[in-house]
Amino acid sequence: MHSKGKIATRLILIISLSTTLIVAVMLAVTQWRARQIIEQEVLANATNMTKAVASQIATVLEDTTWVVEKMANRLERASMSDAELQQMLQDALENNPQIYGSTASFEPGVLIDGTRRHAPYVYRKGDAIDFRKLEDSYNYLQQDWYRIPSAQGRALWSEPYFDEGGGDSLMTTYSVPFYRGQAEHRQLAGIVTGDIALDWLANVIGAFKALEGGYSFLLSREGRVMFHPDGRYLMQETVFSLAEKMGDDSFRTIGQRMMRGESDFISYTNPKGVKARLYFGPIPMTGWSMGIVFPEAALFADIARLSLMIASLGSLGVLLIALVVMVVSRTITQPLQDLALAAGRISGGDFSTQLPAAEASDEVGDLSRALTLMQADLQEHIQALLATTSTKERLESELGIAHEIQMSLLPRLPVPFPGKGRLDLYAIMEPAKEVGGDFFDFFWLDEQRLCLVIADVSGKGVPAALFMAVSKTLLKALASQEAGPAAMLTRLNNQLATDNEQSMFVTLFCAVIDTGSGLMTYANAGHNPPLLLPQEGRPAFLSSKRQLVIGAMEDYAYQEESHLLRPGDLLLLYTDGVTEAMDPTEALFGEARLLETACLLQAQCVIDLLGCTLASIKAFGSTAPQSDDITLMGVRFYGEGLSTDSE
Amino acid sequence: MNIAISTEPSGDVLIIKLQGLLNSNNAPDLEAQVLELVDAGARKLLLDFTALDYVSSAGLRVVLVLAKRLKKESGHLVLCSMQPHVREVFDISGFLTILNVEPDRATAMAQF
Numbered sequence: 001m002h003s004k005g006k007i008a009t010r011l012i013l014i015i016s017l018s019t020t021l022i023v024a025v026m027l028a029v030t031q032w033r034a035r036q037i038i039e040q041e042v043l044a045n046a047t048n049m050t051k052a053v054a055s056q057i058a059t060v061l062e063d064t065t066w067v068v069e070k071m072a073n074r075l076e077r078a079s080m081s082d083a084e085l086q087q088m089l090q091d092a093l094e095n096n097p098q099i100y101g102s103t104a105s106f107e108p109g110v111l112i113d114g115t116r117r118h119a120p121y122v123y124r125k126g127d128a129i130d131f132r133k134l135e136d137s138y139n140y141l142q143q144d145w146y147r148i149p150s151a152q153g154r155a156l157w158s159e160p161y162f163d164e165g166g167g168d169s170l171m172t173t174y175s176v177p178f179y180r181g182q183a184e185h186r187q188l189a190g191i192v193t194g195d196i197a198l199d200w201l202a203n204v205i206g207a208f209k210a211l212e213g214g215y216s217f218l219l220s221r222e223g224r225v226m227f228h229p230d231g232r233y234l235m236q237e238t239v240f241s242l243a244e245k246m247g248d249d250s251f252r253t254i255g256q257r258m259m260r261g262e263s264d265f266i267s268y269t270n271p272k273g274v275k276a277r278l279y280f281g282p283i284p285m286t287g288w289s290m291g292i293v294f295p296e297a298a299l300f301a302d303i304a305r306l307s308l309m310i311a312s313l314g315s316l317g318v319l320l321i322a323l324v325v326m327v328v329s330r331t332i333t334q335p336l337q338d339l340a341l342a343a344g345r346i347s348g349g350d351f352s353t354q355l356p357a358a359e360a361s362d363e364v365g366d367l368s369r370a371l372t373l374m375q376a377d378l379q380e381h382i383q384a385l386l387a388t389t390s391t392k393e394r395l396e397s398e399l400g401i402a403h404e405i406q407m408s409l410l411p412r413l414p415v416p417f418p419g420k421g422r423l424d425l426y427a428i429m430e431p432a433k434e435v436g437g438d439f440f441d442f443f444w445l446d447e448q449r450l451c452l453v454i455a456d457v458s459g460k461g462v463p464a465a466l467f468m469a470v471s472k473t474l475l476k477a478l479a480s481q482e483a484g485p486a487a488m489l490t491r492l493n494n495q496l497a498t499d500n501e502q503s504m505f506v507t508l509f510c511a512v513i514d515t516g517s518g519l520m521t522y523a524n525a526g527h528n529p530p531l532l533l534p535q536e537g538r539p540a541f542l543s544s545k546r547q548l549v550i551g552a553m554e555d556y557a558y559q560e561e562s563h564l565l566r567p568g569d570l571l572l573l574y575t576d577g578v579t580e581a582m583d584p585t586e587a588l589f590g591e592a593r594l595l596e597t598a599c600l601l602q603a604q605c606v607i608d609l610l611g612c613t614l615a616s617i618k619a620f621g622s623t624a625p626q627s628d629d630i631t632l633m634g635v636r637f638y639g640e641g642l643s644t645d646s647e
Numbered sequence: 648m649n650i651a652i653s654t655e656p657s658g659d660v661l662i663i664k665l666q667g668l669l670n671s672n673n674a675p676d677l678e679a680q681v682l683e684l685v686d687a688g689a690r691k692l693l694l695d696f697t698a699l700d701y702v703s704s705a706g707l708r709v710v711l712v713l714a715k716r717l718k719k720e721s722g723h724l725v726l727c728s729m730q731p732h733v734r735e736v737f738d739i740s741g742f743l744t745i746l747n748v749e750p751d752r753a754t755a756m757a758q759f
Contacts, residue, residue: 458704460671503712507704507740526740548741549704552711556745576704627670628703 008329012322019321023314027307034303039277042299043265046279046292049216050263053290054283056204060098060196061157061285064174067092067099068194069155072178075104075192082120086131089122092194093129099194100124100171105140106190107150110180117141123195146191149175153188157286160198160220162235170198170226170235201227205290213295214276221287223255246271254278258289268293335364343371351379399462403431406465409472411441415607422515422640423450426606427633428614430577436629437464437506438575439472443479448516451479454527454573454633455508458549467504471496471550475510485510485523486560489550493525493558496551505551509544509573518565518639523558525550528576531595533602535568539595542571567639570606572598572613577628581617584624589617606634650677654684660691660759662752666698669706678709682716690722691759695752697728702736714746723747727755 071088074080080088089102101123108117119134134140141147145158155176163171173195180189205216205227218227223238233242239255248271257264263281270276277299280291335357345353355375357368410429417425427440437457445451453475457464475492482488489510496506509530511522522542526549529541542563548556565571574594581589597616601609610632617630650667661684669677684692694710710726717724727749729737737743749755 456704458708459674460705503708503715505704505708505711526742528739546738546741546743548744549707552742553745580703 007333008326011325011329015325016318016322019318020314023310023318027310027314030310031303031307034306035300038299038303039265042277042294043279046265046294047263047281049292050279050281050283050290053204057201057283057288058285060200061174063096064099064194064196065155065176067096068102068174068176068192071102071104072155072176072192075178075189076180082118086120086122089120090129090131093122093124096194098196100197101195102193103134103140104190104192105134105146107188108141110189145173145175145193149177149191150188153177159222159224160226160235163195170201171195172198198226212298214293214298216290216292218283219255219258219289219291221259223259226288254280258282258291261287261289332364335360335368339364339368339371346371346375346378351375351382402462402465406436406439406468407431409469410439411443417606419450419638420515422638423513424606424636424638425450425452425634426610427631428610429632430614430618430626430630432460432577432626432629436460436577437468438577438629438631439468440573440631440633441472441476442633443476445479445512448514450513450515452511452513452573452633452635453508454530454575454631455506455550456527456575456577456629456631457506458504460628463502463504467496467506467551471506471508475508484521484560485512486558489523489525489558490556493548493550493552493556494554497554497556500551503552505549507549507576511571513565513635513637515637516640518567518569518637519562520565520571521560521562523547523560525558528574528579530574531572531598532563533570533572533598535566539599539602541591541595565637565639567637569637570598570602570609571635571637572609573633573635575629575631577626577630578613578617578632580628581621581630582624582627583620584622586624589620593620606636610634649673652677652680657693657756660693660756661689662693662695664695664698668701669699669709670701670703671705674703674705674709677706678712681709681713685713685716685720685722690717690720692717692722692724693752693755693759694724694726695728695755696726696730696733699733700730702733704740707736707740707742710742710746723759725749725755725758727752 071092074088085104089104092102093099101121103119103121105119106117117135117140119140120131121134122129122131124130148158149156155174158173158175160170160172163169173193175191175193177191178189179186181187201218205218215229216227217225217229219239220226223240224235225233225237225239225242226235228234237245239258240252243249243252243255250268254266254268258280261282263279265277265279268276268278275296277294277296278291279294280289282289338356342353342355353375355368355372357364358372359365360368407429410427413425413427415426417423419425425442427442429438429440431438437459439453439455439457441451441453443451453472455468455471457468457471471492474495475488478488478491482491489508492508506525507527508525509522509527510525511520511530513520522544524544525547529544531539532542533539544561545559547558572594579589579591579594583589594613597613598609601612604612613632614630650665650669650673652666653664655662655664663681663684665677681692692713694713714724716722725747726737728751729748734743734748737746737748742748747758749758
């Protein structure tokens with residue numbers, strides 16, 4: 001379960017993280033671009049609005065300047081009577097509803113009747129038009145609307161002012177100087193003006209509804225607040241006094257730039273910490289400047305909403321992808337998990353396990369098929385191994401049985417030997433690990449004669465054991481029919497050599513002892529000559545003719561020899577397993593050592609002599625493995641003399 | 648396997664040199680090898696025993712098998728140059744009475 005969790009978790013983690021990153025980058029780029037677009041749009045809007053406001057103001061102002069300048073023209077061309085003058089002013093008001101009041105004020109001494117001042121003023125009073133003489137109430141020569149244009153020698157709009165006496169509204173006055181005389185005699189004759197109310201400005205500017213929390217404002221040439229949503233500032237404050245109050249230098253800088261008639265779109269943070277964008281631009285002709293404030297919060301509210309939407313959609317997408325990855329990874333890891341379980345069952349020995357996903361065309365399918373192949377191969381190998389093992393076991397048990405049969409074929413040795421007091425006999429066989437071909441036998445031919453046989457079949461194993469069994473049985477059968485050893489061997493040879501496809505043979509020594517006389521007749525068919533240890537005289541190997549082994553060739557005529565045993569004589573028969581026993585350096589035990597050993601043991605009884613000789617041979621062989629059967633047979637002849645003693 | 652054989656043709660005679668110990672462990676192997684030579688057409692075989700240090704009854708059997716086989720094929724087997732103790736084994740087993748064993752290579756070659 002852990003492995004499945006690991007792959008799925010890794011996939012989900014990696015894919016979710018990368019998609020989140022992608023969504024975040026997209027969001028950032030989108031937001032940046034959207035802000036750019038909105039800023040451009042806002043800038044365009046602000047510029048357009050400023051132009052619209054400027055154009056509306058220009059329309060109103062241009063009408064007025066045209067009327068006032070036309071009057072100045074008339075005043076320069078000809079002298080007018082007081083009545084004519086009043087009529088001209090009254091006409092201007094009647095024809096131009098935006099003009100609130102108008103005066104033609106003269107320089108002292110200009111008029112014909114001497115030095116008197118004259119400043120007739122026509123103005124609206126309710127729906128009617130009234131008339132008064134300004135020189136009666138104050139010294140108009142000291143007023144800004146008169147003084148500044150006459151000093152500068154050009155027409156200009158006055159700073160806005162609040163006319164408390166007149167319409168109780170914000171006013172501005174257009175003053176145009178007019179002159180008399182020609183060339184060097186030309187001199188200022190007076191100032192003609194037109195007053196207009198500015199209360200409509202609030203409507204024009206306020207009509208543009210900026211964003212929520214946003215607003216527009218209008219500054220005069222000198223920075224006075226002409227329009228602001230907060231009525232308290234109206235005409236009471238200038239941008240500079242406000243900057244002073246708020247302690248905001250950047251505000252002052254902005255004010256100075258506006259006064260210079262510049263236009264710009266800038267970021268601005270007010271002292272309360274509210275971020276905003278500010279557009280400002282000049283209103284031509286007047287020297288005024290308009291500002292529009294866009295709070296960022298409102299400006300980018302849509303973007304914030306859009307970002308939120310994209311972010312939530314993105315999160316939802318990431319979640320969905322994670323879910324899909326989880327499902328997909330499960331479809332990948334589930335078969336792997338199943339395969340792992342199946343492989344576990346196979347390694348546990350359950351070869352009938354059906355491997356999953358074997359039909360799948362993907363890599364998991366490849367793995368499954370490879371595992372299936374491995375499963376079949378394993379099964380085959382294990383079965384082959386089991387078969388081999390059982391064959392080997394069967395063979396070993398058969399060899400064991402063969403070995404037992406071989407041993408059971410050997411005659412049982414009664415102790416003491418029932419030698420009728422005339423002889424003692426004992427034999428030992430120490431088989432090699434494998435089934436060998438040695439055998440020995442002894443049997444009475446009649447009351448008097450004892451037949452002895454010792455033999456060694458060529459080779460080892462089951463064939464040797466079988467050949468041995470046949471040889472031994474045949475020989476015993478022939479013994480009763482034939483006169484002596486030579487005849488027995490000749491017939492045995494003929495029978496064994498016939499149809500001896502395997503060319504197996506047996507070396508065999510056969511002796512018949514007449515226990516009465518001690519005469520031993522014997523025939524040796526290629527066997528090791530027995531050792532004779534006489535009671536008196538030197539021990540020696542029994543001389544015998546060299547004759548062919550039994551089974552090699554048909555029609556071989558064996559010959560026999562004889563030897564007269566004296567009481568106390570000992571005959572030691574053996575196979576080549578004795579003389580060819582090897583020590584670890586592969587040195588042979590040999591005839592000489594056998595002779596020496598036997599001589600030392602001559603005084604012992606037959607059983608002990610054989611036992612000690614075998615012990616010597618084994619001691620000689622030491623750790624070297626016994627390669628051949630070791631067979632020893634000893635016969636001691638007592639003769640008649642001992643017959644009474646033993647019985 | 649502690650036996651090595653090498654063959655060396657001399658005219659129509661194939662000389663087989665035996666070296667090492669010939670016992671029941673390697674006898675079946677040697678038997679297969681020499682019989683293969685007969686199967687391949689060799690009819691005159693000389694077994695050179697100069698370097699053979701030991702022969703067991705199983706080894707004798709191989710020689711017997713080879714002799715019988717060549718007799719059947721109307722071939723000829725000669726043995727030569729046996730060390731004394733090896734010759735003793737052939738003597739005891741009576742094989743000298745049925746096999747052609749020569750003291751050296753020259754006399755052996757003269758037999759063919």
